[in-house]
Amino acid sequence: MLVTLIRRYSKPYLPYIAAVILFQLASTIAALYLPSLNAQIIDEGVSRGDTDYIWRTGGLMLGVALVQVATAITGVYFGSKAAMAFGRDLRRGVFRKVTSFSAKDVNVFGAPTLITRGTNDVQQVQMLVLMGLNFMVATPIMCIGGIVMALREDLSLSWLVWVSVPVLIAVVGYLVVRLMPLFRSMQTKIDRINGILREQIIGIRVVRAFVREPHETERFGGANRELTDVSLKIGSLFVLMFPAIGMILHVSTAAVLWFGGQRVDAGEMQVGSLTAFLQYLLQILMAVMMGTFMAMMIPRASVCADRIGEVLDVEPSIHEPEAPVAPTHRTGRVEYRNVSFAYPGAEEPVLSNISFTAEPGQTVAIVGSTGAGKTSLLSLLPRLYDVASGEVLLDGVPITNLERSEITGRVAMVPQRPYLFSGTIEHNLRFGKTEATDQELWDALTVAQAADFVRDKKNGLGSRIAQGGTNVSGGQRQRLCIAGALVTQPKVYLFDDSFSALDVATDARLRRALKAKTADATVIIVGQRVSTIADADQILVLDNGRIVDRGTHDELLLSSTTYQEIVESQLTAEEVA
Ligand code: DCP
Ligand code: MG
Numbered sequence: 001m002l003v004t005l006i007r008r009y010s011k012p013y014l015p016y017i018a019a020v021i022l023f024q025l026a027s028t029i030a031a032l033y034l035p036s037l038n039a040q041i042i043d044e045g046v047s048r049g050d051t052d053y054i055w056r057t058g059g060l061m062l063g064v065a066l067v068q069v070a071t072a073i074t075g076v077y078f079g080s081k082a083a084m085a086f087g088r089d090l091r092r093g094v095f096r097k098v099t100s101f102s103a104k105d106v107n108v109f110g111a112p113t114l115i116t117r118g119t120n121d122v123q124q125v126q127m128l129v130l131m132g133l134n135f136m137v138a139t140p141i142m143c144i145g146g147i148v149m150a151l152r153e154d155l156s157l158s159w160l161v162w163v164s165v166p167v168l169i170a171v172v173g174y175l176v177v178r179l180m181p182l183f184r185s186m187q188t189k190i191d192r193i194n195g196i197l198r199e200q201i202i203g204i205r206v207v208r209a210f211v212r213e214p215h216e217t218e219r220f221g222g223a224n225r226e227l228t229d230v231s232l233k234i235g236s237l238f239v240l241m242f243p244a245i246g247m248i249l250h251v252s253t254a255a256v257l258w259f260g261g262q263r264v265d266a267g268e269m270q271v272g273s274l275t276a277f278l279q280y281l282l283q284i285l286m287a288v289m290m291g292t293f294m295a296m297m298i299p300r301a302s303v304c305a306d307r308i309g310e311v312l313d314v315e316p317s318i319h320e321p322e323a324p325v326a327p328t329h330r331t332g333r334v335e336y337r338n339v340s341f342a343y344p345g346a347e348e349p350v351l352s353n354i355s356f357t358a359e360p361g362q363t364v365a366i367v368g369s370t371g372a373g374k375t376s377l378l379s380l381l382p383r384l385y386d387v388a389s390g391e392v393l394l395d396g397v398p399i400t401n402l403e404r405s406e407i408t409g410r411v412a413m414v415p416q417r418p419y420l421f422s423g424t425i426e427h428n429l430r431f432g433k434t435e436a437t438d439q440e441l442w443d444a445l446t447v448a449q450a451a452d453f454v455r456d457k458k459n460g461l462g463s464r465i466a467q468g469g470t471n472v473s474g475g476q477r478q479r480l481c482i483a484g485a486l487v488t489q490p491k492v493y494l495f496d497d498s499f500s501a502l503d504v505a506t507d508a509r510l511r512r513a514l515k516a517k518t519a520d521a522t523v524i525i526v527g528q529r530v531s532t533i534a535d536a537d538q539i540l541v542l543d544n545g546r547i548v549d550r551g552t553h554d555e556l557l558l559s560s561t562t563y564q565e566i567v568e569s570q571l572t573a574e575e576v577a
Contacts, residue, residue, distance in 0.1 A: 002298070002305035006129060011088050016082035016135065023075035024137040030068035032145045035279035037061045039153065042272030079133035087126030094118040094311055102318040103384050104344045109311065112195035117311050120190055121251060121304035128294075128301035130197045135290045142287035148282035153273045157260055161281060164252040168285055171244050172292040175237050182234050183300035187307070189227040196220050249285055318383055324403045327395040332410055332491025332522040334358040334381065339390035341376060349388065351545045356538070360491065363515075363523040363532035367540030367566060374526040375416050377542070378494045381524075382411050394492070412490035414498040418481035418525075420469025425454060426461040428469075428480060432488035444486035447513040449506050450479035475501035482510075492522045499532050500524075507532060530570050539563070 010017065010026050037057060063398035098106070098114055106114065110515060116246075152157050200207060200216055256278045263269040335357045342349040350373045358364040362527045366374050379385055380392050383399055399407055412432065420428050429441045441461060445451040455478055457463040469477045478501050499507045511532065528532040534553040541549040541562050549553035558565040 001309040002125070002128075002302040005090065005125065005305050005309060006086075009086050009093070010082065010129070012089075013082040013085055016085075019074050019078040020082065020133050021137050023071045023078065024134075025141065027068050027071035027075055028138045028145065030064050030071065030143045031142070031283070032149055032280075033064055033067070033186065034061065035147060035276040035283075036153070037064065038279070039270070039272030039276035041055045042275065044272075046272075047270070065190050069445060076134055080130060082128035083126055083133055085396055086099075086129050087122055089124045090308065094122065094308060097312055097314065100316045101314070102316060102386075103379075104317050105314055105394040107344065108314075110195070112198050113191050113307075114311065115198075116187075116191050116194050116354045117304075117307050117564050120415075120482055121187070121307050124187075124297075124304040125301050125308065128297045131294055131297060135294055139287045139294070140292045143284055143291070146280045146284035146287065146350045150277050150284065153277045153280065153301075154260070154263070154269055156263070156268075157256065157277055160252060160255055160259070162283060164248060164255075164281065164285060168245070168248050168288050169292065171248065172241065172289060175241050175244070176292060176296040179234060179237050179296060180299045182230055182237075184303050186227070186234070187300075187303055189223065189230055192223045193220075193227055196223050198314075219384060245289060249282065252281055252285065253278060258268060318386055320403060321401045323401075324406070325401040326398045327402070327406070330395055330410060330491060331520075333360055333393075333395050334492055334522055334524065335393040335396075336377075337391045337393065339377075339380065340388050340393060341380060341385065342388050343376075348544060351380075352391070354545075354547060356540055356547065356550070358492075358522045358524055358538075360522050362537040363525060363535075364538045365525045365527055365536035366542055367527060367533060367539060367563070369529075372542040373545040374463070374542055375496055377543075378413065378496050378524065378526060381494060382407060382413050410491040411494065412488050412492070413480045413494040414478070414485050414487035414496060414560045416496040416498075418469070418477045418498070420472070420477060422467040423465055424459075424462050425457075425465060425480065428465055429461075429484050429487050431484055436487050440487055441483075444483040445479075447486055447510070447517045448479045448483035449502075449513070450476065450483050453479075475506075477500070479510075486517060490521065493518060493524065495525045495527075496525070497526050500528060504529075504531060511535075530567050 037060060041054055041057050041061070044050065045057060095118060098118065109117075116198055119178055140257070143388040145160060150161060196219060200220065207213060256274070260269060260274040260277060261495055264271055264274055336354050337350060339354040340349050354377060356364065366377065376385075381394070381399065383404070386400070391400075393399065394402060394407060394410065421431070425440065429444065432434050433440075439462070442451060442498075445454055454460060454463070465471065472480065478498055482495070482498055499510065502510065507529070508531070525533060525536065533539055537552070538550060539553060540547050541556065541560055543562060546563055549556055551559065557567065
């Protein structure tokens with residue numbers, strides 16, 4: 001997966017990568033040239049006292065050093081550009097994919113892990129690409145070139161290379177092998193922390209209400225401790241790594257000086273060659289170390305790449321039809337034909353054999369006890385879920401044959417738990433229709449009985465809304481969502497218990513205004529309160545996922561025992577009050 005991802009997402013940046021390779025090649029060759037120039041100065045210039053030679057070669061050395069620095073910087077510049085662009089594209093890929101998910105697909109993963117995969121996991125892969133680009137070319141050339149150059153300086157000291165390099169590889173390799181499983185478990189621990197944190201932030205009111213803070217703190221503490229433990233283990237191995245590497249470098253230096261010194265004494269080697277040899281050996285060891293570090297990043301990044309790949313490979317369970325049908329008319333007629341539906345993974349269907357028709361201009365109300373399947377029934381029309389059997393038709397066309405834009409353009413749903421996005425009131429109202437005029441917004445607010453409270457706000461339409469709409473009351477949130485639906489002027493309105501947070505008087509006013517505004521539209525209302533639904537053209541009584549009775553309020557009062565019970569329970573409650 002790692003290779004596939006890198007290949008697929010780095011394609012547009014091949015010119016950058018080519019530049020990186022070129023510049024690194026230049027910089028590495030320059031770096032390899034420097035010690036030998038240094039040796040020449042010492043051996044040819046200093047030993048003979050040839051100041052002229054020293055100046056000339058010194059100047060050349062300065063020039064080479066400048067070239068080396070400049071090419072190295074340019075190489076890193078292009079490398080970073082390519083790696084960051086790669087990361088951006090990959091993140092965008094994950095985001096696009098997740099936005100194409102249906103509710104069912106999101107449930108398969110869960111929100112926290114999708115968030116980690118789109119952020120932290122992408123970052124790990126991006127890091128590998130960055131390191132890879134910065135060291136991939138330099139490391140092997142430095143290593144091999146260093147060995148060749150070192151041997152050119154002095155063959156008889158070469159055994160020092162053959163000893164120190166394997167020792168370094170063995171030590172770093174051992175630590176890396178110990179580190180790998182720790183990195184792997186780190187990713188899942190981060191997932192867990194994310195999950196718990198998210199749940200607690202979202203559920204903060206419940207946590208407060210039930211004084212669950214100590215328990216929740218404990219739960220988070222546990223996950224946090226686990227992450228800390230893993231990080232500590234990783235840290236303690238890293239603590240070992242640096243002294244170990246340092247020791248190998250220093251012992252090698254001492255050995256070169258010791259054995260080389262003897263050869264210099266014996267007149268078999270020049271001082272310049274000795275320093276050059278030492279520098280080459282250090283370059284080789286550095287390169288080996290970098291190579292091993294890179295190797296260490298691969299397993300972690302490939303775990304991350306697999307996790308990202310899992311998301312990218314999902315075929316969204318709800319997709320556009322292959323051969324979309326254009327409806328002959330767009331009036332908003334809704335028909336459910338023998339619809340059954342079960343949530344993914346559930347054994348029992350939540351809806352069975354639902355059939356009804358809602359004509360334009362009509363209001364269909366759905367009542368039923370909690371858990372009867374009302375929300376599920378509504379969510380089938382905008383295709384949040386697909387039916388198990390039967391058909392849902394919009395203007396005579398099965399919605400599975402309609403393009404998504406055909407459905408969303410004609411159907412507006414006010415969900416049971418209304419949601420507002422962070423931004424302003426205006427931005428939320430224009431969510432479904434960006435080109436709406438201010439007048440349209442105010443009209444919608446007036447119908448939704450929300451104009452007064454928006455006008456009372458200091459910034460009016462520009463008032464800020466917090467994420468999720470938590471800085472307005474439940475009733476205000478409902479009314480803003482209703483207004484948002486009205487702005488889009490759909491053919492079909494779905495109100496899922498949207499008037500529950502309103503007092504009876506406001507509810508009545510709202511529905512009266514709504515009636516005028518939605519005269520030609522199809523309205524499907526889920527309601528608990530009998531007063532909300534009493535004047536509907538058709539009332540469906542839902543029980544346990546089945547329509548047990550249907551008719552108008554007056555008909556049902558006579559014929560339906562379930563409906564009678566609902567009415568009685570509310571009448572007595574109101575009478576008592
Ligand atoms: N259900 C489920 N998975 C979901 C949502 C619901 O398994 N993601 C189940 C739980 C209920 C049944 O489906 O037993 C019906 O749920 P609805 O949300 O459709 O029920 P209502 O909307 O009728 O209930 P309420 O009046 O409480 O809103
Ligand atoms: Mg519901």
